[in-house]
Amino acid sequence: MHDRLAPLYSQHLATLRGHADKALALGGFDHLVIAAGTPLRKFLDDQDYPFVANPHFRHWLPLTDAPGSWIVYTPGKKPKLVFLQPKDYWHVVPAAPSGYWVEHFDIVIVRNATDAVAELPAATTRRAIIGPECPSMPGAEANNPQTVLDYLHWHRSYKTAYELELMREASRIGARAHRAAEHAFRAGESEFAIHMAYLAAARQIDAELPYASIVALNEHGAVLHYTHFDRTAPAQSRSFLIDAGASAAGYASDITRTYAAAGHDEFQALIDSVDAAQRDFAARVRPGQSYPELHIHAHHVLATVLREHGVIRMDAERAVATGVTSVFFPHGLGHPIGLQVHDVAGFQQNEMGGSIARPAGHPYLRMTRTLEPGMVVTIEPGLYFIDMLLDELRAKPEANDIDWKKVEALRPYGGIRIEDDVVCTHETPENLTRDAFAQR
Template sequence: MHDRLASLYPQHLATLRERADKALAVGGFDHLVIAAGTPLRKFLDDQDYPFVANPHFRHWLPLTGTPGSWIVYTPGHKPRLVFLQPEDYWHVVPAAPSGYWVEHFDIEIVRDAADAVALLPGASARRAIIGPECPAVPGAEANNPQAVMDYLHWHRSYKTPYELELMREASRIGARAHRAAEQAFRAGESEFGIHMAYLTTARQIDAELPYASIVGLNEHGAVLHYTHFDRKAPAQSRSFLIDAGASAAGYASDITRTYAAYGHAEFQALVDSMEAAQQGFAAKVRAGQSYPELHIHAHHVLANVLHEHGIIRMSAESAVASGVTAAFFPHGLGHPIGLQVHDVAGFQQGEHGGTIARPPGHPYLRMTRVLEPDMVVTIEPGLYFIDMLLEELRDTPAAADIDWARVDFFRPYGGIRIEDDVVCTHGAPENLTRDAFALT
């Protein structure tokens, strides 16, 4: 893995330098200054929230735990890393930079945040400073110029081979941990116990994961962002939904699986139908595919799944037009993924900004662009039995074409979501998630 990353990193850095040159020219700046950021302080406390480095910083370097550090890039010059290594006996001090990337940077180590700022281009320079606005760093406050951000975000959609290799690794870690979670479910563990099995196998603590894991047994699968973790196992585990990822040098995987307990054949059949549908959508991650059109196509396919299992009696066209499918599938088909789980530029019209609106009636879709090679997106259709949405559906004319006895039968299982991370290529898509599971 190390040798592979070492061979890919120089071209990755060359790509970032080329993009930075153009972004600075568009914005009228001479220097790109990127803050790693500093931790946010908890309200009325002397403790900080877990540190998450600025994704722009992580884009250049495989460093995730170096608060107070900076990258400075000036076109035509070797990029600089101003590395904060404080003298501190309260916390672990970051180790001196090492690894396959260090030869590509001029590195200056400082002991104090003020010394780091002193090494940045001065306030009179035309500098684009990218970083969080809070907490502000005196003398180097972020300005996040829109023209620069738009250009960088647009091109960040296209992953380099180096980035894809890290995303493959994040998927491999996540897939191994998912296998452990399924085993814990089959063994009768509680949600908390399943989560602990996941963390142990991933060898990552909660703060290191790219997002808070969702581990839901039975009805809890109907809560889209369920993060409660019951400590006691239910009397009977009927179903299990886990949405959990892993990190590799700041890059994320985002994986969801749903399982039926042994002996629950009808719910297993519904899971199997959703599995087949999801794989059909993933196969359509190809250059030129409109993501919103794929999302709407998914609604029609899921309407057929609902019909096949006796939940609705109407046609797919009627189910979509009347909003019935939206009650069972209330979120978007997926989103861009990379340095962030919900990565940037999903709605962006071009490298100079602009917005592509969501299609009417689909307010939670997180991507509206046309797919192009080197983009990575999630494909995560869902089918849920959510009390609030079902009660609203009962008050519509379409309620007459719904078999409410079938709905009540499936309600104790919560819901189904199956999610893969898929790379758009010049040909057939690369399914990072399925490839990772094949190795476990």
């Protein structure tokens, strides 16, 4: 894979340098200084949380474990990496940089934070320092200028060929692990055991995954962010919802699948309908498509699914207008994805900043922009049977148009969510997730 990445990385870095040149000019700065960051200390403890490098740092380099390191970019000059390799016998010291990207950087190895700061442009110069708000490195406090961030975030929405190749790899790893998780579900394992099977197949520990996995059996699928992991398998596993991703050089995949146990045909039929709808939504990830309008369209389609399966007795227009669909589909259709699972600039108006409001009645939508080539978004419709929301619906006039016996029959299955990562291109969308599952 590294042979494929080398030429792509060269092009990627040239793109980043061009964006940095423009961002610095807009903000009135001479240098872009990016902190990898340092681990966060647990409160009243001498241990740290797992380290997660600043996404701006990972945008420039495939280094995910370089705490205390810095990137310095000055227009017209070769980028510089100040790499912290401390003298330490308590922890594994990061290995010296190597690989397809090192020739593009002037690399200085230092042994402590003070020496690292000494390698940065002087404090008397005009520095745009991007990093955590309170870095533990005196003399290099981040200022995170908004003009610079807005410009860089806007252009991070459009993935380079290098980034897409890493996201394909993250999807392949995730798909492999999802197959192992489904196998464990079919074998009757507990949520905890399924999660362990996922980690083993991904060959990544929890801290390396892009987000905390959701592994939900039966009614637990109705908890949108269920991360409990029962250690004991239920007496009967009726359904399984797993929302779990993987990482590749700092880039994320975000994949959700829902399964019915053998013999649970009614729930399987509902899964099949949501899957067909999801494939159609993913096929609409095309240039010029308003993401909020696609989200609203999804509500109308899911209303039709609910009606066809006998859950509601009203037409789609009324189900959406009265908020009934939001009871069964209470989250957004998806979000941008890349270096972060919920990537930046999903609401941004243009490269100078600004914000595009969510449509009324849809407070949890995570993207309001119009799709353009190079964007990568998730498409994740769902249908759930959530007691709190169902109880609120029972008190409304629309309750008369709900088949509550059907709802009660489906409640033990929790819910359905199906999620793919999709690239908007000039032509047919590239479905990273479906392509990864198709590879054996």
